[in-house]
Amino acid sequence: MLNHKQLLYKILPYGCQMNFSDGERFAGQLERMGYKPAEKLENADIIIINTCCVRESAEKKIYGKIGEIKHLKQQKPDLILGITGCMAQKDGDAIFKKASHVDFVLGTNKMYDLPAVLEEIFASRGHIVKLAGDYDMPPNVEPAENNSLFAFVPIMYGCNNFCTYCIVPYVRGRERSRAPQEIVAEITKLAQNGVKEVTLLGQNVNSYGKDRDDADFADLLAMVDKIEGIERIRYMTSHPRDLTDKVIETIKNSKHICEHFHLPVQYGTDKMLKAMNRGYTTAYYKELVAKIRNQFPEASFTTDLIVGFPGETDEDFAQMLEFLKEIRYDAAYTFLYSKRSGTPAATMENQVPQGLKKERLHKLMDAQNEISLEINQSLLNKTVEVMVEGPSKTDPNVYTGHTRTNKIILWDHKDEQIGDLVQVKITHPQTWVLKGELEA
Ligand code: SAH
Ligand code: SF4
Ligand code: F3S
Numbered sequence: 001m002l003n004h005k006q007l008l009y010k011i012l013p014y015g016c017q018m019n020f021s022d023g024e025r026f027a028g029q030l031e032r033m034g035y036k037p038a039e040k041l042e043n044a045d046i047i048i049i050n051t052c053c054v055r056e057s058a059e060k061k062i063y064g065k066i067g068e069i070k071h072l073k074q075q076k077p078d079l080i081l082g083i084t085g086c087m088a089q090k091d092g093d094a095i096f097k098k099a100s101h102v103d104f105v106l107g108t109n110k111m112y113d114l115p116a117v118l119e120e121i122f123a124s125r126g127h128i129v130k131l132a133g134d135y136d137m138p139p140n141v142e143p144a145e146n147n148s149l150f151a152f153v154p155i156m157y158g159c160n161n162f163c164t165y166c167i168v169p170y171v172r173g174r175e176r177s178r179a180p181q182e183i184v185a186e187i188t189k190l191a192q193n194g195v196k197e198v199t200l201l202g203q204n205v206n207s208y209g210k211d212r213d214d215a216d217f218a219d220l221l222a223m224v225d226k227i228e229g230i231e232r233i234r235y236m237t238s239h240p241r242d243l244t245d246k247v248i249e250t251i252k253n254s255k256h257i258c259e260h261f262h263l264p265v266q267y268g269t270d271k272m273l274k275a276m277n278r279g280y281t282t283a284y285y286k287e288l289v290a291k292i293r294n295q296f297p298e299a300s301f302t303t304d305l306i307v308g309f310p311g312e313t314d315e316d317f318a319q320m321l322e323f324l325k326e327i328r329y330d331a332a333y334t335f336l337y338s339k340r341s342g343t344p345a346a347t348m349e350n351q352v353p354q355g356l357k358k359e360r361l362h363k364l365m366d367a368q369n370e371i372s373l374e375i376n377q378s379l380l381n382k383t384v385e386v387m388v389e390g391p392s393k394t395d396p397n398v399y400t401g402h403t404r405t406n407k408i409i410l411w412d413h414k415d416e417q418i419g420d421l422v423q424v425k426i427t428h429p430q431t432w433v434l435k436g437e438l439e440a
Helices: 017-032 056-075 086-091 094-098 108-123 168-172 180-192 217-225 245-253 270-275 282-295 314-327 354-377
Strands: 008-013 046-051 080-085 104-106 128-130 150-154 197-201 232-236 260-262 300-307 331-336 383-391 398-403 408-412 421-429 433-438
Touching: 008 017, 017 046, 017 080, 017 108, 017 150, 017 197, 046 056, 046 086, 056 080, 056 086, 056 094, 080 086, 080 108, 086 094, 086 104, 086 108, 086 168, 104 108, 108 128, 150 180, 180 197, 180 217, 197 217, 217 232, 217 245, 245 282, 270 282, 270 314, 282 314, 300 314, 300 354, 314 354, 331 354, 354 421, 383 408, 408 421
Parallel strands: 008 046, 046 080, 080 104, 104 128, 150 197, 197 232, 260 300, 300 331, 408 433
Antiparallel strands: 383 398, 383 421, 398 408, 421 433
16 A cells, blocks of 8 residues: 655644543554654544634634645645544544544544545546544554653543533543543553553543442542653542542552642632532532641642633632632643533633623732742752653753652752652743752
8 A cells, every 4th residue: 555655744732631632543553554753744544633622712823724734635635634632533524624624523422443544535536535434442542652751641531520611521521430440551561661650541530430330530530650661640630529538548658659639620609610510519628638738748739720701700710719729739720611512511601701801800910829839939949759751841951750640850960860750849830830959
């Protein structure tokens, strides 16, 4: 099927880590077909845009990118352009109407059909669409090897939660958990290839195993903790409603699971949490955080917050700022509510005007940045464990890495090697990064 010329691929991932991980599995399929990665987009023979549709802004950016590729296709008619992932699943055929230079569209549960789709395109060029009708358990497809210290491993697919603003359950289907043995085997192999940090992925990892009878999330964590060579284990996303005492206990008894709790709260008042269908109250959430802090006094906490959800008043917003001050997150990912058609919130009354949303977003970010800086300043002169990732983007003599609590640290390079665990004393804490000195 392949001719003598070396064919090159480029994958452009958008959205969350799940998409990034899917992108590596697309790469795996292509490499087993003989393709190699292209350094530049211009050199690629196949381009896959792995899309996200969680917010309208993501879609706009992606359609912009698809448009940009049109001129590449005019210069190079054999170039194959594929659109995959969540927006592909949502828009399907409609993508060809907006961009006729697209060759194929593959939905989220059809990503493993890539080789067959390419065969079809080589046989007779034309538009091809494959969308998930039913979301069954996808086959086990290995990612491409990438010599990285880090790997993202999906442990489950889909979501059952139907938060009222969110499109993910409609484009990723219901929860399906992978077999624990399969996950452990994959991570063992990754560790043998040099991976030291693994992030277990799912829309709600705390639901892992609810559709199986052999392991729950805590059991899986305990298994991964024993894998030789894995120094750090992270996981996302953890729905606050479903984080069990057994999971907290397992983290406490583990060696490698990091003391970083990403617990997306989404909002800081009970009225809004109810409207969002999150399934917990602010009181429950505060208790959960207190329970974790009691077990892990050094733990870091991060969250996701949405401003401008329908019905949000000045009073709600003021209460949310109070909530933030009470919890004191190390960092928060803040989003403007984006209407997603087909979700219950899209047709709710009292949509918040865009200008007001943006005003609130800026206030929220300012309040959070102040807290982040204060927390980081409290680390001054403390020594933290950092995994060496290599030179920073701006200066080859300044190295960078993360703490177990997921903070970014910078220091002057000596003779430490990539992948080493080193001790760094914090000398200049800032809001987003902390500078320090290597301890002898
Ligand atoms: N399953 C994960 C991640 C979902 S998407 C979780 O539950 O946390 C990542 C984040 O995008 C969400 O946490 C939420 O804060 C945000 N998000 C989802 N839908 C959104 C929408 N319609 N508008 C704005 N932000 C949204
Ligand atoms: Fe979306 Fe809620 Fe599922 Fe997260 S838990 S993917 S926010 S529906
Ligand atoms: Fe992820 Fe975006 Fe899909 S956040 S699950 S890529 S809609």
